[in-house]
Amino acid sequence: MAELVGPRIYSCCNCQNQVALHDDVISKAFQGRQGRAFLFSHAMNVEVGPKEDRQLMTGLHTVADIYCQNCHEVLGWKYERAYEESQKYKEGKFILEKSKIMKENW
Template structure:
């Protein structure tokens, strides 16, 4: 009997809460606080912290930390505003750190 295969997902590495679909990855070439990170168009089952300005490798951005809604672990951040024109494409997108997420249904 064949197994039913669902969509490829990413989950919180601490509690396995589903946080994004593989199809929502925009880029795997980002840097987080603790190493490699992925840029996602959409995430789910998270809550967003307070907005703050941060000087990142690509300039000044207004960002808000992204937390798992189940275990409250910081998974990355949301780009709220980019101050440099070349970085505007990040606005409204999410960074999830590779070390904070795991693959599901691969």
């Protein structure tokens, strides 16, 4: 009998709260505060903090930190606004730090 396998999911490393689907990964070539990070089109079960302007490696952006809805661990940030035309594709997208998430159903 075949076993059903669900979607590949990323969860919070701290509490295993599901925060993103593998299918929503746009890029794995991003830099977070603590190393590698992934760019996602969507995130779930997260809370979005207040917006702030932040100077990042790719220029000035308006971002909001995102927190695990369950344990309130900072997982990354959401791009609210990009000031440079070449960075506009990031608007509305989410950065999740690789060190803050773990794989499930792989």
